[in-house]
Amino acid sequence: MEDMKPEHIVGEYKEYTLTYYDGTTRKVLVTDIETPYPDGKLIVSTTDLNGIITHANQAFVDMSGYTREELIGQPHYILRHPDMPKAAFREMWETIKSGKTWRGYIKNLRKDGGYYLVYATVMPNFKNGKIVGYTSVRRKPSRRKMEEALRRYARMKAEEENS
Amino acid sequence: MSFQFTVSPDFPPTRLPSWYLFNTWLQKSTGLSIHLEMFPDFESQREAIAKDKIDLIYANPYDAAMLVREKGFIPLARPKDRLDEAVILASADFPYEEVEELKSGMRVAVANDPAINLLGMMMLEPAELHSGNIEVIKVDSYQAAIRKVLQGEADIAFLLKNSMMRLSKLVQSQLKTIVESQIGDLYHTFLASTTLGEHAETIKKALLDMHNSPKGREVLEGLEIPAWEEITPEETDFMINLIEALK
Numbered sequence: 001m002e003d004m005k006p007e008h009i010v011g012e013y014k015e016y017t018l019t020y021y022d023g024t025t026r027k028v029l030v031t032d033i034e035t036p037y038p039d040g041k042l043i044v045s046t047t048d049l050n051g052i053i054t055h056a057n058q059a060f061v062d063m064s065g066y067t068r069e070e071l072i073g074q075p076h077y078i079l080r081h082p083d084m085p086k087a088a089f090r091e092m093w094e095t096i097k098s099g100k101t102w103r104g105y106i107k108n109l110r111k112d113g114g115y116y117l118v119y120a121t122v123m124p125n126f127k128n129g130k131i132v133g134y135t136s137v138r139r140k141p142s143r144r145k146m147e148e149a150l151r152r153y154a155r156m157k158a159e160e161e162n163s
Numbered sequence: 164m165s166f167q168f169t170v171s172p173d174f175p176p177t178r179l180p181s182w183y184l185f186n187t188w189l190q191k192s193t194g195l196s197i198h199l200e201m202f203p204d205f206e207s208q209r210e211a212i213a214k215d216k217i218d219l220i221y222a223n224p225y226d227a228a229m230l231v232r233e234k235g236f237i238p239l240a241r242p243k244d245r246l247d248e249a250v251i252l253a254s255a256d257f258p259y260e261e262v263e264e265l266k267s268g269m270r271v272a273v274a275n276d277p278a279i280n281l282l283g284m285m286m287l288e289p290a291e292l293h294s295g296n297i298e299v300i301k302v303d304s305y306q307a308a309i310r311k312v313l314q315g316e317a318d319i320a321f322l323l324k325n326s327m328m329r330l331s332k333l334v335q336s337q338l339k340t341i342v343e344s345q346i347g348d349l350y351h352t353f354l355a356s357t358t359l360g361e362h363a364e365t366i367k368k369a370l371l372d373m374h375n376s377p378k379g380r381e382v383l384e385g386l387e388i389p390a391w392e393e394i395t396p397e398e399t400d401f402m403i404n405l406i407e408a409l410k
Contacts, residue, residue, distance in 0.1 A: 038345065039262055039286065039342045040249075040342045040343050040344040040346075041344075041345045042285075042344070042345075042346045042348075042405075044346075044348055044401070044405050044408075046404060055401055057346075057347060058347050059346075059347070101408070119288065121409070122408075123404075123407060123408050125404050135401075135405065135407070135408050137405060137408040137409060139285055139288065140288070141289065142288060142289050142291045143263070143289070144291070
């Protein structure tokens with residue numbers, strides 16, 4: 001996946017290098033600007049078994065700042081924010097690969113370096129008893145629960161960096 | 164042999180004659196014998212579905228998901244430009260303007276529409292409201308849900324957004340919208356059971372061509388549907404997965 005480009009970033013940014021589960025790395029540029037999650041909006045996307053985006057609805061395009069063409073075919077971790085601990089996603093993948101639904105709070109990175117906060121439901125899609133892909137639905141989170149989750153993620157992140 | 168056709172019981176009573184006109188049109192256009200069976204509520208319709216007594220159905224997204232996944236129904240068409248979105252309404256003098264101001268103990272009037280109720284509950288989540296800390300008042304129609312709000316017997320009501328268009332100006336002025344969904348991926352669907360065999364394709368062709376004849380257009384107008392359009396298996400899968408994730 002391509003590194004984030006300074007010309008796409010709005011505002012002052014910090015640079016991080018993220019390493020994903022598959023060993024690939026990406027330079028991400030991050031600002032402190034939040035895009036508030038609109039009431040009633042639902043982001044919906046589907047991925048294949050490897051987490052490659054196969055379908056993205058308009059809300060996904062609007063909130064992420066990417067075009068649909070830029071999203072389809074990319075790994076879902078294109079949205080990974082450096083404040084999110086790896087353990088949160090490890091737990092999510094273990095849950096959905098075992099056929100169960102995962103629910104949790106996520107800070108997502110936008111193309112412009114800003115972020116948006118969501119409550120996500122990720123579930124496996126079955127066909128003839130086999131998992132054929134995953135669907136993720138994101139909606140506006142409770143502010144209090146989101147803040148709790150962000151504090152927990154900050155602690156988990158610090159532990160990951162110290163280990 | 165006569166096929167059994169039914170319609171999701173979430174339309175206003177005034178539209179009932181239009182569905183009978185539609186069924187007459189469908190029989191003439193396809194040469195098939197089709198009996199329209201209307202059910203007063205979702206429960207009795209589901210019982211008929213469970214007993215495999217339905218061959219054709221115009222279903223809400225929630226039931227469409229169940230019919231495709233559990234009963235093998237085949238999507239034939241969907242109404243053009245008619246998305247299913249939900250609205251949370253309150254009376255105009257309700258003290259709160261936004262979802263996040265709503266408090267536990269809210270009295271919520273809900274018509275028995277599973278898709279709209281799923282969306283309504285989803286939109287209450289930012290206020291940390293759920294079935295355990297609200298009072299759900301079940302009514303049998305959207306009109307009854309609005310009456311509950313206007314009479315002060317409910318604080319808010321869940322409604323199908325399209326049903327708002329039919330409210331009089333006077334009633335609309337007595338209500339306010341707290342929030343409405345912006346999903347863009349949910350719609351009613353016209354589905355056929357596998358019992359229809361090759362006739363399913365005949366019906367699909369008739370539906371997709373319906374807006375091209377004056378008579379077809381007239382019937383569609385009565386249903387407030389501009390035209391039928393094709394729905395791909397991928398779009399159906401996407402809608403079903405969305406409904407499943409919201410459950």
